[in-house]
Amino acid sequence: MMTMQRQLRLTRDGGRVLACGWFAVVVLATLLGGCGLLPAHHASAPAVDPAQAAGVKEAAMASAVAAAKVGGPEEEILSFSLHMDTTDADVLFKKDMYDTSSFPVQLVGEGGRLLSGRVEVKGSFSRRFPKKSILVKLDKGGTWQGMRRISLNAMGTDPTLMREFLIWDLFRNLGMATPRVQYARLFINDQFAGLFLFIEWIEPRMFGNFGLGSDGALYHPRDSAFCGDLTPASLAPDKECWLKLAPPDNNFSELTGLVQGLATTPAADFAAFLDQHFDVDSVLNWIAGNVLTSNGDTYNKNYFLYLSRKTGKWTVEPWDYDLTYGRAWDPGLPFPASIYNDNFQYMYPPNSGLANPLKDKLFANPELYRRFKRRLGHLLGVTAPDPAAPAATYGWFAPERLAKRLDAVEQRIGADVARDAFVAEGTADRESMVAALRYYCLARYLFLKTMVFDKTAYGTSRWTPEMAALGMQEINALPVPPAGARIRLPLDLSATVKLLAGKEAVYLVDPVNFRFLATFWPQELTGVTRLNLEAQAEQPLLWLPPGKEAGQCLERSWLLTSQAPATEVTGDLRLAYFQESSLHHELGGAVTDEAALNLWVQEEGSAWRELATEVNVHDNTLTTRHLTLRPMRLYRIVACQ
Amino acid sequence: MIRYGTIRLGMLAVCGWLAGVAGPANAASPWLLSEGMSKLSSSVYYSTADAYWDRDGVRHQGDCRSNNWSLNEHYEYGYSYYHTLFAEATVVDKACGPEQVGGVGDLRLGVRGRLNLYQNGKAWEASVIVPSGYSRDRPARLGYGRFGVEVGFAMRFGVREQTRSHGEYGASVRLWEGPPADQTQAYLKWSQQLSAAWDGWVKMEGNFSLRNAKEEPIESLDYNRLSDYDVVRLGLGLQWTPRRMWSVDFALYYDLWGRNTGCGTGVGISVSRTWE
Numbered sequence: 001m002m003t004m005q006r007q008l009r010l011t012r013d014g015g016r017v018l019a020c021g022w023f024a025v026v027v028l029a030t031l032l033g034g035c036g037l038l039p040a041h042h043a044s045a046p047a048v049d050p051a052q053a054a055g056v057k058e059a060a061m062a063s064a065v066a067a068a069k070v071g072g073p074e075e076e077i078l079s080f081s082l083h084m085d086t087t088d089a090d091v092l093f094k095k096d097m098y099d100t101s102s103f104p105v106q107l108v109g110e111g112g113r114l115l116s117g118r119v120e121v122k123g124s125f126s127r128r129f130p131k132k133s134i135l136v137k138l139d140k141g142g143t144w145q146g147m148r149r150i151s152l153n154a155m156g157t158d159p160t161l162m163r164e165f166l167i168w169d170l171f172r173n174l175g176m177a178t179p180r181v182q183y184a185r186l187f188i189n190d191q192f193a194g195l196f197l198f199i200e201w202i203e204p205r206m207f208g209n210f211g212l213g214s215d216g217a218l219y220h221p222r223d224s225a226f227c228g229d230l231t232p233a234s235l236a237p238d239k240e241c242w243l244k245l246a247p248p249d250n251n252f253s254e255l256t257g258l259v260q261g262l263a264t265t266p267a268a269d270f271a272a273f274l275d276q277h278f279d280v281d282s283v284l285n286w287i288a289g290n291v292l293t294s295n296g297d298t299y300n301k302n303y304f305l306y307l308s309r310k311t312g313k314w315t316v317e318p319w320d321y322d323l324t325y326g327r328a329w330d331p332g333l334p335f336p337a338s339i340y341n342d343n344f345q346y347m348y349p350p351n352s353g354l355a356n357p358l359k360d361k362l363f364a365n366p367e368l369y370r371r372f373k374r375r376l377g378h379l380l381g382v383t384a385p386d387p388a389a390p391a392a393t394y395g396w397f398a399p400e401r402l403a404k405r406l407d408a409v410e411q412r413i414g415a416d417v418a419r420d421a422f423v424a425e426g427t428a429d430r431e432s433m434v435a436a437l438r439y440y441c442l443a444r445y446l447f448l449k450t451m452v453f454d455k456t457a458y459g460t461s462r463w464t465p466e467m468a469a470l471g472m473q474e475i476n477a478l479p480v481p482p483a484g485a486r487i488r489l490p491l492d493l494s495a496t497v498k499l500l501a502g503k504e505a506v507y508l509v510d511p512v513n514f515r516f517l518a519t520f521w522p523q524e525l526t527g528v529t530r531l532n533l534e535a536q537a538e539q540p541l542l543w544l545p546p547g548k549e550a551g552q553c554l555e556r557s558w559l560l561t562s563q564a565p566a567t568e569v570t571g572d573l574r575l576a577y578f579q580e581s582s583l584h585h586e587l588g589g590a591v592t593d594e595a596a597l598n599l600w601v602q603e604e605g606s607a608w609r610e611l612a613t614e615v616n617v618h619d620n621t622l623t624t625r626h627l628t629l630r631p632m633r634l635y636r637i638v639a640c641q
Numbered sequence: 642m643i644r645y646g647t648i649r650l651g652m653l654a655v656c657g658w659l660a661g662v663a664g665p666a667n668a669a670s671p672w673l674l675s676e677g678m679s680k681l682s683s684s685v686y687y688s689t690a691d692a693y694w695d696r697d698g699v700r701h702q703g704d705c706r707s708n709n710w711s712l713n714e715h716y717e718y719g720y721s722y723y724h725t726l727f728a729e730a731t732v733v734d735k736a737c738g739p740e741q742v743g744g745v746g747d748l749r750l751g752v753r754g755r756l757n758l759y760q761n762g763k764a765w766e767a768s769v770i771v772p773s774g775y776s777r778d779r780p781a782r783l784g785y786g787r788f789g790v791e792v793g794f795a796m797r798f799g800v801r802e803q804t805r806s807h808g809e810y811g812a813s814v815r816l817w818e819g820p821p822a823d824q825t826q827a828y829l830k831w832s833q834q835l836s837a838a839w840d841g842w843v844k845m846e847g848n849f850s851l852r853n854a855k856e857e858p859i860e861s862l863d864y865n866r867l868s869d870y871d872v873v874r875l876g877l878g879l880q881w882t883p884r885r886m887w888s889v890d891f892a893l894y895y896d897l898w899g900r901n902t903g904c905g906t907g908v909g910i911s912v913s914r915t916w917e
Binding site for chain 1: 675676677678719721722758759760761802803883884885917
């Protein structure tokens with residue numbers, strides 16, 4: 001309390017004193033000039049009570065976040081020029097997805113020198129998309145910047161073309177042993193073939209660049225086996241869960257030893273085990289990255305393990321983040337729609353994902369969970385900086401900083417995206433998807449901050465892995481719904497936020513269920529007020545506009561009030577709805593076109609009126625502009641087609 | 642004379658059933674391997690027959706029961722995206738009454754190419770059939786003892802990825818150097834997923850003489866009849882995929898109709914492995 005009050009006093013006085021570790025960063029950042037960039041309800045005005053003092057702390061921390069490096073694709077966009085037979089070039093992008101044939105090619109190398117090799121399509125699920133990821137293997141003796149393999153990710157599953165870059169950018173800045181990743185223009189026979197992402201080939205040589213030696217053992221869960229989860233069962237020879245990439249032999253003894261250690265070490269001793277056998281930062285960063293991006297496509301695949309002979313420790317190398325940042329697997333749709341769909345989620349807890357002892361025991365061990373939480377809080381910018389993480393990554397995932405990063409990336413690649421024929425076909429859709437990516441980053445930040453870091457009124461944690469485990473026991477005890485049956489989990493949600501003049505946006509987040517309910521951008525405000533929003537989610541509608549039937553509407557009713565007696569407020573309102581999968585969503589049975597939903601509002605005592613509504617079907621939001629709320633009035637809202 | 646001829650024909654027809662078709666094999670395959678991929682299939686077939694169809698398609702009881710075994714080794718190699726090479730060798734052991742013969746039968750070498758540049762499952766095929774040097778004078782023999790050339794095509798259709806089902810059909814023409822009647826072959830097959838590791842399939846195939854199963858003016862009356870035949874056959878099978886790149890095929894064949902050939906049944910098992 002003393003520290004907090006001292007910090008508060010310093011801040012109120014405009015002082016620039018280095019009070020303690022994390023606060024030093026805050027003050028330094030303030031000196032550098034950024035301030036007031038957090039959402040308004042976070043950046044509350046300083047006051048003397050402890051709760052508001054915490055707000056001051058947040059505001060100061062927001063300054064630190066804002067002042068930190070924005071980041072982005074600072075490097076140049078590479079250019080790769082391939083020359084090959086025109087039929088081969090045509091076939092390369094149009095052939096059957098599972099064909100693994102290669103074709104002769106010449107790569108224009110440094111100084112215009114032609115390097116001979118073979119080109120092939122790479123990847124697995126991404127092979128289904130018209131824009132193929134390709135791999136150029138140069139003939140023996142030929143290298144491009146020291147590399148014989150040139151791997152170009154098409155990002156075909158991600159029309160934003162940003163997901164992979166964003167996470168690799170973070171991992172690199174966290175100091176992980178990561179591949180070189182840069183955007184790259186691909187030309188085939190002098191024709192622009194699209195914007196790709198160059199990702200250095202994962203091989204021992206790459207780890208050698210990070211001081212881990214090039215003589216280590218490299219393992220990778222085989223992508224199509226879905227079983228490389230580090231359990232003893234994953235070692236069964238008939239399952240073929242693992243590929244040993246280096247050295248190229250069939251000696252799996254080291255991996256076997258690791259798996260046995262993971263299986264037999266009790267969770268209580270897991271911190272010591274991890275410290276002894278792993279580059280712990282690589283594990284913390286990998287899991288933190290998975291948590292931030294809601295990566296549900298890993299833990300049994302999509303990572304590498306490298307055993308360094310120099311350190312004697314295992315390093316985790318993350319992999320494949322195209323189906324992240326809000327993408328949701330759909331158990332009710334057939335493959336491939338089960339993987340690639342318009343569903344959206346940001347509300348999975350940190351320890352979600354497939355079972356893997358490395359992840360599960362980390363969350364079960366208090367010391368490791370504390371270290372993980374510190375790393376996550378560092379990246380969100382909501383706790384003191386993690387001294388074990390690079391200072392530049394503090395607040396990396398804070399919304400305003402990430403928004404600037406997205407802007408920077410978009411600006412950098414915009415011109416190339418515009419002329420990428422594979423992307424151009426769905427330009428309008430891409431804009432909506434980019435908006436959804438931005439929205440995900442904000443929603444995920446608010447969700448994690450509220451769930452993991454905000455305290456209850458009693459100062460206790462709102463969520464811990466132990467609580468999650470108990471919750472899962474309760475869920476597992478529930479009757480299993482029949483396969484293909486619609487799931488409904490009714491929730492009563494509410495949030496209240498203070499509106500202040502001059503603030504750009506406020507976010508309404510339910511503090512109990514951690515759901516992001518709405519964003520409000522006040523435009524005209526005659527005083528100070530509180531905005532209260534209640535939502536009945538996944539429930540029959542409480543009211544209906546005339547001429548509408550329940551099936552035409554979302555199964556969500558909102559009640560909005562401005563709670564100051566004399567303050568009228570006008571602003572833009574964005575409301576969120578829920579569509580996690582084809583089995584779990586709020587679309588009424590008669591909604592045939594999600595994009596045609598419109599908000600309807602009824603001011604208490606008045607008639608229903610339809611509001612001009614912008615629908616983003618990718619992030620499941622409904623936005624209406626210039627909505628005026630009179631003081632102390634109830635506004636009933638629904639969304640119908 | 643007629644009686645003797647009929648009995649003799651019966652024995653030879655039953656024995657000869659697998660002389661022309663050493664094992665249930667498609668007229669052609671629609672599938673090309675990716676460049677650098679190899680596939681090896683080892684098949685064992687057993688067939689038996691104690692009756693035959695004469696050249697008018699009338700069924701007669703034979704004077705012996707045939708017991709025919711064959712071991713077929715079929716290797717394919719993805720030479721490039723555009724071409725797959727294949728080679729096939731068969732070891733045969735067959736007996737019917739007093740006749741018995743065993744040894745290496747015909748060799749087959751061929752190439753398969755794409756009929757559609759972008760899609761697998763639509764292919765042309767050309768191959769040569771090379772006799773391995775066995776005697777062609779014995780009533781029970783390992784093959785025709787003649788060089789042959791075969792050209793054909795095969796197509797996939799109705800591919801449904803969700804249910805792992807698809808159909809195939811194909812046809813080919815086989816031209817022989819010398820007495821055997823030139824032939825056409827055709828097949829129609831449907832495969833359907835039964836479970837994660839099991840698929841079922843049903844196949845109709847026919848082998849038809851281009852001389853309408855008539856006698857040929859060559860030295861041996863008996864051989865003429867056996868080298869100029871029609872047959873329509875039904876196949877049922879199960880394919881088990883125990884692990885990646887491996888499959889095991891269990892097949893049952895039944896001759897529905899024919900002319901100048903034995904009417905028999907056969908069972909087979911084939912193990913295939915694909916690798917890069």
